[in-house]
Amino acid sequence: MTNQYEGKRILVTGGTGSFGHTVAEKLLSRGVEQVRILSRDEAKQDLMRNELADPRLRFYVGDIRDYLSVERAVRDVDFVFHAAALKQVPSCEFFPMEAVKTNVLGSENVVRAADRAGVKSVVCLSTDKAVYPVNAMGMSKAMMEKVAQSYGLNNPNAETTVSCVRYGNVMYSRGSVIPLFVRQLKAGKNLTVTNPDMTRFMMSLADSVDLVEYAFHNAMQGDLFIRKAKACTMGDLAQALIVLFQAPARVEVIGTRHAEKLSEALASREELARAQDMGDYFRIQADNRDLNYSIYVERGDIEQVQYEDYDSHTVSRMSLREVEDLLLTLPEVRVELAAAGIRMEREV
Numbered sequence: 194m195t196n197q198y199e200g201k202r203i204l205v206t207g208g209t210g211s212f213g214h215t216v217a218e219k220l221l222s223r224g225v226e227q228v229r230i231l232s233r234d235e236a237k238q239d240l241m242r243n244e245l246a247d248p249r250l251r252f253y254v255g256d257i258r259d260y261l262s263v264e265r266a267v268r269d270v271d272f273v274f275h276a277a278a279l280k281q282v283p284s285c286e287f288f289p290m291e292a293v294k295t296n297v298l299g300s301e302n303v304v305r306a307a308d309r310a311g312v313k314s315v316v317c318l319s320t321d322k323a324v325y326p327v328n329a330m331g332m333s334k335a336m337m338e339k340v341a342q343s344y345g346l347n348n349p350n351a352e353t354t355v356s357c358v359r360y361g362n363v364m365y366s367r368g369s370v371i372p373l374f375v376r377q378l379k380a381g382k383n384l385t386v387t388n389p390d391m392t393r394f395m396m397s398l399a400d401s402v403d404l405v406e407y408a409f410h411n412a413m414q415g416d417l418f419i420r421k422a423k424a425c426t427m428g429d430l431a432q433a434l435i436v437l438f439q440a441p442a443r444v445e446v447i448g449t450r451h452a453e454k455l456s457e458a459l460a461s462r463e464e465l466a467r468a469q470d471m472g473d474y475f476r477i478q479a480d481n482r483d484l485n486y487s488i489y490v491e492r493g494d495i496e497q498v499q500y501e502d503y504d505s506h507t508v509s510r511m512s513l514r515e516v517e518d519l520l521l522t523l524p525e526v527r528v529e530l531a532a533a534g535i536r537m538e539r540e541v
Contacts, residue, residue: 197409199224204270206257206303207277209237211366212318215398216274216405221247231255231266232277257299263306273315274405275303278337281368282322282330283451289329296333301340308344308353316408317341319359319417321394321457324464324502328452338417342479345414356412358404359419361394361457361505365525374431375529378438383445389428391449392456392505396422397523407474415479419459424505425516433516437526439535456506465500475503 203220205213208230217228231253232238238252255262257277267273278296279285285292300317307315319338322331337357344355365371374384396404404420412418431444460468460475469476501507511519520526521537530537 196223198272200226201271202227202229202269203272203274204229204231204267205274205276206231206263206266207275208232209234209241210276211398212276212363212401213274214241216276216402217241217250218245219402221245221249225249227251229253229266229270231257231263257302258294260302260306263302264309267303267306267310267312270307270310271313272409273303273307273312275300275315275317277303278318278334280320280330282328282453285330285333286328286451289333292329292333293336296330297336297340300337304341304344304355307355308348308351312353314354314409314412315341315356316405316412317355317357318405319357321359321361321459321505322454323359324458324461327454330452342415342417345479346481349414351414354412354414356408356414356416356418358408359417359459360396360401360404361422361424361459362396363401364395364397364520365523366398370427370430371434371520371523371526374434375438375526378434378440378442379529379533381440381442383442384431384435385445385447386427386431387447387449387453388455389426389431389444389446390455391427391453392424392510393427393430394422394424394457394459394505394508395430395511395519396420404474411471411476413478415481417464417477417479419475419477419503421473421475422459423511423515423519424508425511429511429513429516433513433520436513437517437520437530437535437537438533456504458502458504460503462500462502465503 207213209232220228227249229251233256235254253266257263279292319334323335326332326335341355341357377384408418435442464477
């Protein structure tokens with residue numbers, strides 16, 4: 194695969210988060226001319242500046258809600274990774290309009306500014322919570338996907354390609370459950386689980402970056418890409434960490450949080466009916482029909498009934514041992530185990 198990033202300028206919105214930090218490191222190793230980070234938090238920017246210490250890294254203080262700050266950051270850029278978002282389900286339930294302002298209107302600012310700046314490709318990061326959404330965060334992310342797809346519908350001859358990627362839980366990302374569990378174990382506490390039968394798709398940060406790169410290499414206007422992922426129960430995830438850390442802890446059930454779902458779907462049956470299976474990925478093309486529906490009145494899509502949702506409750510579920518092995522592939526877990534003086538004999 195050719196290195197399409199060599200000599201290019203890339204903007205990462207929300208770039209001081211876990212995803213942005215990981216993708217910035219990878220891009221810097223690929224011969225880019227410049228990586229720009231747009232975010233609101235100057236303290237995190239300063240931390241990232243000192244940690245990576247690379248002169249090709251440029252920081253822009255701004256907010257995607259403010260079009261002018263996006264326009265300034267995207268000038269002369271070749272590619273955009275759009276990762277900025279409000280992601281916490283409970284906080285979006287209490288402040289849904291804040292989710293709309295960032296995840297929907299802010300995303301529209303990114304797409305519009307990229308179009309005006311002549312950016313080659315924009316990849317927007319979405320979530321499984323956008324499928325059959327029941328909470329404000331998922332609803333706002335579903336609308337973000339529609340904003341991205343509508344760009345191609347309204348601009349069929351555009352030079353900027355706008356696509357989306359959708360994934361489940363990114364393991365050991367900031368604010369996720371695994372770092373919380375590790376902190377609880379190190380403090381000698383029990384692991385607090387909302388519902389041990391709750392299932393989630395699991396993906397490493399490295400896999401999430403690979404998914405975005407795959408979209409950049411393969412996207413056509415309005416495409417949505419999904420990486421096939423493994424699922425497990427939250428009870429097994431907690432128990433696997435207890436085993437790995439050789440801790441005397443137990444699982445303590447605390448009850449479901451605001452608007453949490455028992456399972457998550459990465460793709461609906463309606464989407465799978467028009468999806469292309471690309472091995473490790475699904476490509477879901479945008480519905481490119483126009484507003485003249487008369488030719489479809491008497492003809493429905495009978496293929497939809499042949500598919501099931503790609504749901505964490507129905508896909509193959511990892512065993513406890515498989516969850517342990519997956520956790521051991523995470524560098525962060527291995528560092529924590531080493532710090533605790535625990536040696537893992539088995540290879541993964």
